Amino acid sequence: MKIIEKFKEIFKYRHMLTTLVKQDINGRYKGSIFGFLWTLLNPLFMLVIYSVVFKFVFKNNIEHYPIYLFIMLMPWNAFNSMLMVGTTCVSNNASIIKKVYFPREVLPLSVIISYTIQYCFSLIVTIVAILVSGVGLSWFALMLPLVMLVQVAFAFALILVLSAINVYVRDVQYMMTPILMIWMYASPILYDISMVPEKWQSLYKMNPMVTILTGYKDLLYNKQLPDFHSLGIVFGISLVLCVIGWLIFNKLQRRFAEEV
Amino acid sequence: MAKKSNDIAISVKNVTKEFTVYEDKSYFLKEKIGHLGRNKKRKHVVLRDINLDIKRGQSVALIGVNGCGKSTLLKLLNQIIYPEKGKIEINGKVSSMIELGAGFNTDFTGRENIYFNASMYGLGKKDVDPIIDQIIEFSELGDFIETPVRTYSSGMYMRLAFSIAVNVQADILLIDEILAVGDAHFQQKCLEKMKELKAQGKTMVFVSHNISQVKSFCDRAVWIKEGNMVMDGTVDDVTDKYLKEQGVI
Ligand SMILES: Nc1ncnc2c1ncn2[C@@H]1O[C@H](COP(=O)(O)OP(=O)(O)OP(=O)(O)O)[C@@H](O)[C@H]1O
Ligand SMILES: [Mg+2]
Numbered sequence: 001m002k003i004i005e006k007f008k009e010i011f012k013y014r015h016m017l018t019t020l021v022k023q024d025i026n027g028r029y030k031g032s033i034f035g036f037l038w039t040l041l042n043p044l045f046m047l048v049i050y051s052v053v054f055k056f057v058f059k060n061n062i063e064h065y066p067i068y069l070f071i072m073l074m075p076w077n078a079f080n081s082m083l084m085v086g087t088t089c090v091s092n093n094a095s096i097i098k099k100v101y102f103p104r105e106v107l108p109l110s111v112i113i114s115y116t117i118q119y120c121f122s123l124i125v126t127i128v129a130i131l132v133s134g135v136g137l138s139w140f141a142l143m144l145p146l147v148m149l150v151q152v153a154f155a156f157a158l159i160l161v162l163s164a165i166n167v168y169v170r171d172v173q174y175m176m177t178p179i180l181m182i183w184m185y186a187s188p189i190l191y192d193i194s195m196v197p198e199k200w201q202s203l204y205k206m207n208p209m210v211t212i213l214t215g216y217k218d219l220l221y222n223k224q225l226p227d228f229h230s231l232g233i234v235f236g237i238s239l240v241l242c243v244i245g246w247l248i249f250n251k252l253q254r255r256f257a258e259e260v
Numbered sequence: 261m262a263k264k265s266n267d268i269a270i271s272v273k274n275v276t277k278e279f280t281v282y283e284d285k286s287y288f289l290k291e292k293i294g295h296l297g298r299n300k301k302r303k304h305v306v307l308r309d310i311n312l313d314i315k316r317g318q319s320v321a322l323i324g325v326n327g328c329g330k331s332t333l334l335k336l337l338n339q340i341i342y343p344e345k346g347k348i349e350i351n352g353k354v355s356s357m358i359e360l361g362a363g364f365n366t367d368f369t370g371r372e373n374i375y376f377n378a379s380m381y382g383l384g385k386k387d388v389d390p391i392i393d394q395i396i397e398f399s400e401l402g403d404f405i406e407t408p409v410r411t412y413s414s415g416m417y418m419r420l421a422f423s424i425a426v427n428v429q430a431d432i433l434l435i436d437e438i439l440a441v442g443d444a445h446f447q448q449k450c451l452e453k454m455k456e457l458k459a460q461g462k463t464m465v466f467v468s469h470n471i472s473q474v475k476s477f478c479d480r481a482v483w484i485k486e487g488n489m490v491m492d493g494t495v496d497d498v499t500d501k502y503l504k505e506q507g508v509i
Contacts, residue, residue, distance in 0.1 A: 015379035015387075023365065023376070096363040101339045101354070102380050170287040254342045257335070258279065 003246070009103050016102055020110035025117065039118055040125055043077050054190050062192050064221075067135050071220045072189040072213055074126050075148075078119035079155055079209065080180050086111045086159030087166050087173050094260035104253045105246070108159045116152055130220060138223035147215035150231055153238035154208055160245030164252040167259050188213055208234045268351065269432055269463040270314040270337060275346030277307040277332055306332045308487045310346070316431075319454075319464040321474040321495060323502055324484040330467045333484070334358055334434050337465065352431030352463065355381055357421050357438050366410035370401055370420055373409055377421070381428040391427050398453075399423040400446070414441040426453050432463045440470065451477060471499050 010017070028039070050073065051066040062068050089107045090097065097104070123144065130137055166172040187209045188196075196204050204210060211230045218226040282301045307329045314320055322330040335341045336348060338356045363380055364373045374395055378388045396405050399419040409417065418441050425433065439450050454477060458464060468474050474481065474495060481498035483491040491498050503509045 012382050013380070015382065015384040016376075018384075019376050019379040023368070027367065096380075098340065099359045100356070100363040100380050168287075169289055171289045257340045 002250075003243070006103065006105065006246075006250075010105055010109070013102055013106055017106050017110055017113070020106065021114045021117070024110065024114040040122065043074060043122060044125075046077075047073060050190060060191060060195075064133065064135050067130060067133050068192075068217075068221055069190070070126050070129050071216055074119070074122045075151060075213060075216055076184060076187065076189050076209075078115055078122065079151060080184070081118075082112060082115045082155045083158060083162065083180060084176055085115065086155070087162040087176050089159070090163045090256060091167050091170065091173070091260055097260050098257050104256060105160075105249065108156065108163050108249075111159065112152060112156050116148070119148070126220070135221075136223075137220070140219045140223055140225065143219055143226065144216075147212060147219065147226065147231065150215070150235045150238060151212045153235060153242060154212065157238050157241035157245045160242065160249040164249040164256075167252065167256055183207075183209065188217070205230075208237065266351070267316050268313050268349075269316045269318070270312070270351075270465070271347075271349040272310055272312040272333075272337070273347045273349075275307060275310045275336065275343045275348060276305065277329075277336060277341070277343050278303045278305045280304075306487050307336070307343075307484075310489055312482065312489070312492070314463060314465065316352075316463055317458075317461045318480060319458050319466065319478045321478040321481040321499075322465065322467045322484060323469075323471070323474065323481055323499065325506075328484045329487045330484055331358065331436055334436050334465065334467060338434055350432065353381070353429070354432045354434060355425045355428050355430035356434040356436075357418075357425050358434065358436045360414060360417050360421070360438055360441070364409050364417070364420075367408055369408055370399075370405040370412070371396070373420065374424055377424045378428055381424075381430065383428060395423045395427050398427070398449075415443060415446070418442050419446060422450055422453075426457060430462070432465075433457065434465050436467045437469060439468070439473075447473075471503060475499060 047066065047069055050069055054060060055065050086108055089111045090104065093107055127137060127141065162172055186207055193210065193214065211234045215226040215231050218224050280301050281304045310333065322333060324330055335358060336343055337350065338354060338358060363377060365376055368376065374392055375385060375388055401416060401419060404412065404416060409420070418438050439447050442450060451473060454464065466474065466478060478495045481493065481495045482489060483498050483502050491501060
């Protein structure tokens with residue numbers, strides 16, 4: 001019941017949400033010459049470096065490696081930014097939290113929406129790259145929104161908890177960089193999942209990002225149906241985590257204005 | 261019962277608010293762990309067992325010396341902070357001016373901030389477009405409306421915040437002494453506007469150290485002393501007692 005009330009209230013504050021998202025997207029590169037282009041150039045730059053290093057220095061035999069990287073790195077980058085920015089979204093908005101009332105959930109929601117929009121742009125770039133490289137696209141790409149939904153739900157659950165705890169213990173925001181770095185290497189981004197030794201596979205697959213990234217790989221790289229069973233489990237877990245995360249957030253938000 | 265609660269705009273029941281005061285506030289685990297055991301925090305009761313019912317259309321002043329808990333009470337009414345004990349019920353849409361520059365994004369222009377601020381009151385672009393000229397005109401900010409608000413003076417901040425707060429069609433207005441930074445002309449204008457809103461039946465809670473302003477505008481005054489409500493009555497009675505105790509008259 002409380003959750004329904006909350007949804008109603010957030011709906012009332014939808015204009016604040018859209019304003020925050022617009023401010024974020026317009027403001028992110030305000031004053032930089034290339035503006036929005038940077039959001040695309042940065043991952044491209046990263047991509048070039050990784051493809052050179054991992055193709056030629058640490059030789060691997062993944063076919064169309066740069067495209068493989070493209071497909072896996074873009075969703076990871078989106079996830080990475082969502083978590084990094086999401087963690088500080090409450091503590092960095094002390095000025096409005098102390099002075100005005102609004103449902104605090106608007107802040108993590110705005111991060112999710114804003115970075116999902118940006119992610120859609122990078123997906124367009126990915127698809128263009130896939131087409132240009134000759135790897136080719138299949139109709140399975142139309143299922144991308146499903147995998148994105150799973151990813152966004154998972155990220156939102158984490159952000160709710162992280163952003164709320166970070167208000168009280170600022171260590172969280174500094175711990176995110178190393179954690180995400182380890183997490184990235186524990187996910188099939190630079191290498192293929194088949195390179196993980198057999199005996200570690202079941203443990204390895206406990207990482208929800210493995211399922212999500214494999215979903216992208218199935219749709220765009222292998223051009224086949226994704227593993228709906230695993231994706232469904234991760235989605236279910238994410239939804240449960242969203243509810244738990246919201247309960248934690250809701251409990252901790254009572255003292256936000258005093259603590260930030 | 262339902263009918264009775266309907267003409268109550270604000271109901272405060274047995275509200276107690278305490279702040280935890282840390283001798284040195286730490287945000288980091290290392291310090292938090294270091295402080296464990298050593299009793300470095302204490303509870304500071306800022307408001308004690310407050311009971312207050314405000315009827316729709318009433319204008320109530322909160323008076324008391326610096327640090328007695330007036331702003332804390334306003335923040336509680338605005339749900340920016342929550343009480344440790346007791347219950348607060350608000351019937352109606354609230355607009356507030358609790359601190360200067362309420363939720364402005366200082367890198368954005370005055371005009372952009374009007375949209376942002378109004379969005380926090382639930383107004384979208386479509387709702388703001390018809391009233392934006394009215395807001396800008398009221399603020400008398402002229403061309404400054406197109407410059408980032410970080411370049412504003414305190415008075416200009418207040419002008420913008422006030423102009424927005426009184427134009428968003430709220431039922432309840434919470435105003436915390438910020439009028440004090442306005443010049444004589446604008447303070448007068450604000451007071452006129454508040455009287456106009458009062459005539460329209462809006463409920464107002466007003467914190468001010470300017471007793472003549474309070475007298476000219478409020479029907480009722482509540483005196484808070486060290487977190488206790490010591491007197492609640494007509495504005496003349498309460499302000500007289502208060503000023504006498506202060507040794508001003
Ligand atoms: N975040 C906080 N943490 C700890 N103590 C606080 C906090 N905010 C306020 N206080 C304390 O609460 C008390 C009441 O503060 P409040 O701001 O409500 O006073 P006030 O009546 O508005 O005073 P003034 O007339 O100066 O505006 C003060 O003693 C203050 O030190
Ligand atoms: Mg005050």
